[in-house]
Amino acid sequence: MSPARRLHGVKSSPVRDLLALTLRPEVISFAGGLPAPELFDVDGWADAFAKAATDRRNLQYGTTEGDPHLRAQLAARMTSKGVPTTESDLLVTTGSQQALTLATIALVEPGDVVAVEEPTYLAALQCFQLAGARVVPVASDDQGMVPSALAEVLTREKPTLVYVVPTFANPSGRTQPAARREEIAALAATHDTWLVEDDPYGELRYRGTPVPPLAAYGDKVLYLGSLSKIGAPGLRLGWLRAPKDLMPATVIAKQAADLHTSTIDQAAAATYLANTDLNAHVAALCTAYRERRDTMIKALPTTVPKGTEWTDPDGGMFVWLKLPDTTDTADLLKEALKHNVAFVPGAPFFATTPDNTTFRMSFTTNPPEEISEGMHRLATTFSSLT
Amino acid sequence: MSPARRLHGVKSSPVRDLLALTLRPEVISFAGGLPAPELFDVDGWADAFAKAATDRRNLQYGTTEGDPHLRAQLAARMTSKGVPTTESDLLVTTGSQQALTLATIALVEPGDVVAVEEPTYLAALQCFQLAGARVVPVASDDQGMVPSALAEVLTREKPTLVYVVPTFANPSGRTQPAARREEIAALAATHDTWLVEDDPYGELRYRGTPVPPLAAYGDKVLYLGSLSKIGAPGLRLGWLRAPKDLMPATVIAKQAADLHTSTIDQAAAATYLANTDLNAHVAALCTAYRERRDTMIKALPTTVPKGTEWTDPDGGMFVWLKLPDTTDTADLLKEALKHNVAFVPGAPFFATTPDNTTFRMSFTTNPPEEISEGMHRLATTFSSLT
Numbered sequence A, B: 001m002s003p004a005r006r007l008h009g010v011k012s013s014p015v016r017d018l019l020a021l022t023l024r025p026e027v028i029s030f031a032g033g034l035p036a037p038e039l040f041d042v043d044g045w046a047d048a049f050a051k052a053a054t055d056r057r058n059l060q061y062g063t064t065e066g067d068p069h070l071r072a073q074l075a076a077r078m079t080s081k082g083v084p085t086t087e088s089d090l091l092v093t094t095g096s097q098q099a100l101t102l103a104t105i106a107l108v109e110p111g112d113v114v115a116v117e118e119p120t121y122l123a124a125l126q127c128f129q130l131a132g133a134r135v136v137p138v139a140s141d142d143q144g145m146v147p148s149a150l151a152e153v154l155t156r157e158k159p160t161l162v163y164v165v166p167t168f169a170n171p172s173g174r175t176q177p178a179a180r181r182e183e184i185a186a187l188a189a190t191h192d193t194w195l196v197e198d199d200p201y202g203e204l205r206y207r208g209t210p211v212p213p214l215a216a217y218g219d220k221v222l223y224l225g226s227l228s229k230i231g232a233p234g235l236r237l238g239w240l241r242a243p244k245d246l247m248p249a250t251v252i253a254k255q256a257a258d259l260h261t262s263t264i265d266q267a268a269a270a271t272y273l274a275n276t277d278l279n280a281h282v283a284a285l286c287t288a289y290r291e292r293r294d295t296m297i298k299a300l301p302t303t304v305p306k307g308t309e310w311t312d313p314d315g316g317m318f319v320w321l322k323l324p325d326t327t328d329t330a331d332l333l334k335e336a337l338k339h340n341v342a343f344v345p346g347a348p349f350f351a352t353t354p355d356n357t358t359f360r361m362s363f364t365t366n367p368p369e370e371i372s373e374g375m376h377r378l379a380t381t382f383s384s385l386t
Helices: A014-022 A042-052 A068-080 A095-107 A122-130 A147-157 A178-190 A244-258 A263-275 A278-302 A329-338 A368-385 B014-022 B042-052 B068-080 B095-107 B122-130 B147-157 B178-190 B244-258 B263-275 B278-302 B329-338 B368-385
Strands: A090-094 A113-118 A134-141 A161-164 A194-198 A221-226 A237-241 A318-322 A358-362 B090-094 B113-118 B134-141 B161-164 B194-198 B221-226 B237-241 B318-322 B358-362
Touching: A042 A263, A042 B042, A068 A090, A068 A221, A068 A237, A068 A263, A090 A095, A090 A244, A090 B244, A095 A122, A095 A161, A095 A194, A095 A221, A095 A237, A095 A244, A095 B244, A113 A122, A113 A147, A122 A134, A122 B244, A134 A147, A147 A178, A161 A178, A178 A194, A237 A263, A244 B090, A244 B095, A244 B122, A244 B244, A263 B263, A278 A318, A278 A368, A329 A358, A329 A368, B042 B263, B068 B090, B068 B221, B068 B237, B068 B263, B090 B095, B090 B244, B095 B122, B095 B161, B095 B194, B095 B221, B095 B237, B095 B244, B113 B122, B113 B147, B122 B134, B134 B147, B147 B178, B161 B178, B178 B194, B237 B263, B278 B318, B278 B368, B329 B358, B329 B368
Parallel strands: A113 A134, A113 A161, A161 A194, A194 A221, B113 B134, B113 B161, B161 B194, B194 B221
Antiparallel strands: A090 A237, A221 A237, A318 A358, B090 B237, B221 B237, B318 B358
16 A cells, blocks of 8 residues: 555655755855854753753653643733733744644644645645645735735635734744734634634844734634744744633644643743843844844846845744746756855745745845855855856 | 533543542642653653753744654664554654644544444543534444444445454453454455554453554554553654555645644654663563552552453553442442542543443552552442442
């Protein structure tokens, strides 16, 4: 017998497959969505693990819901961002990717419709396809998902859930302003559908005023949080904030998925959050990433062909670009790799009809001088094509 | 909208719900399948984490397949147990529970049939129900799953996979002898179905000669391994050994599940395995658990009612019992908790028709003197009912 039929249509994540190619040390990669490793607080995490690993309770099984100290601190942080939250509203997950999978298992039946921004996070598309959902795109503009387009899809398709990355979206870098969040939350309430808000980047703001999460604007929101970008991704620590009615279903799904998230990683994170000024650390990250963002944006006009469009993100990790001609960015990537520079072609970020002239570049992984060199190589790549 | 319909039939794991009740410090619990925390190698793990946490690469994202050093060591250990294995045959998972879920996602479509031993691991039943499978039981005797019963089910039901815990089974404690493994592997090959071998307890043998895993007897086997019982469960480290053809599907399922397992936990485990004589540690565990097993088994004749039947396991964690009358062990548990002792009622371990007179007792969590006291309390519970 062969693998399950529904896997036939699901491709391995192109980003991950590409990472293999772009890992050659001579390549400057704008492909992966990796935080800068030199900015990790290694001393803080080493102290936290040294403490956690000497307590034998942290080597034992734990509860499915997660470490109460960690949940309390994550709840306090969410409350401080405008979403009143208690420990019992949260389930600790093995990264926010698992939170997305659990939300999907709890809500989506095979054949259900899931609505997404266009373009959207490709691993979310993969997750919905694995669940047997039919994915329907909703148009976005410079302020993210367009409410009138969402209203039309809600009426026509009656989706079970609507997936959004409202703040510094992957891949577009776009952010929904407060007024739009209000409209989208109201639409979800009117149409009795669930919003799944994926927010791994929300704290990485380089300019402008913070906007509260979508979860601050309505009750029909499942919020996915992550320590990967503000802490360290290697621990695979995320969380799901769900309405009380949905908690039992997500806990059952979590039991079947992995019983619970690493006890020792959770304990280390609880210690780390208790002993660290995370706001100061995030501010330092923002200072470093702002310079990287500016370096990439500033280099773009002399790098990409005239007429290329790109987003100008206020935060996060990504710039999203569209070429003015019909060049397929998958072909462009092959050329770019000859010049030892890499990005992600845009096609896999589309739910239905891909735009092959788009691509995504991450500015967080490399320091400014590497970004400048990478942009130079990209300019050379484009020159070589004309 | 309410949670997905297929969750309606899936109950929260009764073992986990019970753990809440049995966590009162005055209760001696034989309920959970927990390793003895005082036997954890805390110094070894503390050293391993101290080393892992000072390397910033261990805070970064990792590959979906897992840490190559860890995979190489797990492969060598499987090879030493009679199953020739290389690094590329293995996927590191977030506990063997995740390995089971990934195998299920890779193989099972909603509506498919899954065959299981009767009784079987209840979280496996939960996992198959979540996948929308129809679960069909196969009779077992003192040597585990009965080949003639399996042959009959394979012919009649054409299951997509057959789930077995062939060594020191949960909940029965039973072990398939080599000849039976050979028969079962041959049946799977003849009927072109997959065997999923769950082997978390295989190294915990207290008497008799080791039998190679079922995976040593045929190619149609997915093997689920775990460090939870021989290392520490808090790290949630398991692995899936799958035939080459199935690897891409399981990797895709793993990407959607949590991208990858904790980088730092994998690095710590790789260091731990490199620096530790794990065979010596397992031998020490077996010495301690053998005494606990013997203490429980020896106390049984004067604890349970005359005519009660129980298994006499050669290893693992569990004794499985059946009362001689019609007492419902769920009611018995309520009485037992009044006497501050606990076990798990047997009903949830049955796929279809529960036998309410059965129950499971774990002998690993408590030291011998606690086991003696717990058995005394259980005897008092039975006396109070007559």
